[in-house]
Amino acid sequence: MLWEIRGFRVFTSIRMLAAVVFILLLIQPGHGQTCTEGFAYDHRARQCIDVDECRTVPDPCRGDMLCVNQNGGYLCIPRNMYNYNYRPDPVPPEPVYPDTSVGFSDTFPPSRPRPVEPSYPRVRGTAPCILGYSAAEDGTCNDIDECETNSHHCNPTQVCINTAGGYTCSCSEGYWLIGGQCQDIDECRYGYCQQLCANVPGSYSCSCNPGFILNPDSRTCQDVDECEDDPCSHGCFNTYGSFMCNCDEGFELAADGTTCIDLDECSFSEFLCQNRCVNTPGSFTCICPPGYYVYEDGRSCEDINECDTGNNTCTTAQTCFNFQGGYTCLDPLHCDLPYIEVSDNQCMCSAENPACRDKPFTILYRHMDLSSGRSVPADIFQMQATTRYPGAFYIFQIKSGNEGREFYMRQTSNVSATLVLSRPIKGPREVVLDLEMVTVNNVINFRGSSIIRLTIFVSEHPF
Template sequence: FLEYVCVTDVDECATDSHQCNPTQICINTEGGYTCSCTDGYWLLEGQCLDIDECRYGYCQQLCANVPGSYSCTCNPGFTLNEDGRSCQDVNECATENPCVQTCVNTYGSFICRCDPGYELEDDGVHCSDMDECSFSEFLCQHECVNQPGTYFCSCPPGYILLDDNRSCQDINECEHGNHTCNLQQTCYNLQGGFKCIDPIRCEEPYLRISDNRCMCPAENPGCRDQPFTILYRDMDVVSGRSVPADIFQMQATTRYPGAYYIFQIKSGNEGREFYMRVRGDGHRL
């Protein structure tokens, strides 16, 4: 006949009859047991040694090994993802926006930029006004006026700013009628202003024969040693021309043979800016 014997497995781990060392854990098996290590450790020559997860690149950026485990952190400008290992860029411009004017996000950081007319300060965050007028003296024909973020050109009284926003043009008050001369006076335009010229007055013994000419009659004994005629001329002297330069020419005529002519600058030459010279043909300038 057959004889059946019932065998019951002995749990060596529960009865503490195993031979695992204190660093190991006992795992019961059918008819025996095995010694193993917990997560984060590996078995070497009967001992459970800590696994250095940082050595094997478990973390994307910063890794700190601890017994049986590890922890990942991220560099400044990044945040740790939910997987606990990878890092994601932080958009500082969308969160705190540390820039005074314009913020540009970069991978792991940010840069600040300034609006036109401003320049970035040494702290990389603040913007200060750029004084364009200090860069060049040729930005404006007359005067450069700096303003926050920009500049503009101004002209002296009597001038207007042209469409190029830098050049100045004289206002012809006589032509536009915005002068204060009366009907008897003649308006004479000047650079940046005007002058009212009174009608000429011929002093005795001269007689006025036109708007700009006085004549001394030959039959008048008082005219014997006086010039026959005095002619008044108003002239425009354009600014910006090279000097010295010939402005006008005076020439004696041959109408009266034997007569002699004297040319003088009688007034307006206090600073000795003008002089007369004789041309090669005998004419005077």
């Protein structure tokens, strides 16, 4: 009796343990089960079931749209596409789950589920297409091109772009969206161009400064080598963005900056050439008067000595005398009576001859040349006594030929004096001066004189 009671107690405990294990088996799988979006795990059914978003999500559709629940999601459909006659689907019987714990065959029948009504309305006729699609005759759903049918709501500044089941509003290239409006982007503010930039609606245009050309990238500029087109009449030097013209020696750049014109060197100074300057293309030439040649410096005039070169017209009986810019032929010396010739250039009057008493003892002939307009004062001739007498002294003076007072004598010692040019003389001119040296000897009461007849050939030019 006691054993039976004890046995009953043992048996009863085993049945209770099996029930607890069965409940744990029902609960345990639910703790690790996960479902995809739009589904939730049902612990009783031990499976993922659809979530009715139309009931659980607050205000899932906006405006006059009807929420239609679908398996794993929902649709927002215009109300006029559906009717509202609901017909509950038959509910399949819920399965019975056996208790396989501890080897007993006892089962626990689940409670009978309540009938569930469908979570979406019935569609008239065939199956409906989702928003953005339209039903074709073959029952398929085709995308609606809202951009082509002009059923979009993009504002006039935007561009409609069709997408699968819808569309999007965007801005054209060169515009950006500000405050719901497409506004032009000023590309010039962001340094898109290297040099010059002009903004235009939706784009921009680059250009270059003079002397540059636009590169193929339409943004950067490249220097133009203007010298390749020979813009200069002489030389060309390319610079960054421009060019410079240069001229050969003897030319100067004209006002147009490209043409070279001859430089008139002769107009710079009257002293460029000693005589006359003649301008030539790119240079100049100095011209000398007859009787001169251009010196090695190309500017000075040098006298031609016709007497040395033989380029003269003097006879064999004459003497050729050269002076600046010319020459003269001197006839043989002829002494007038009572003078007699004592040498080629000297005439003498003898003291024994009574006709010579008041005349100079000798007349010596000398010749010299003088440049026209020579600066003054200038010492031009030296005169001195060749014979000295004890107790005598000498006086030097200009006896004749100095009517214009261009000369004077300056005594430099007891026996010498210098002829000084005191006023410039313009040529061509021939001046003959009688320079007298008076000898005075009071011891023997003697007074006599000698003459140097100086002929001065003044040239036509100051050289």
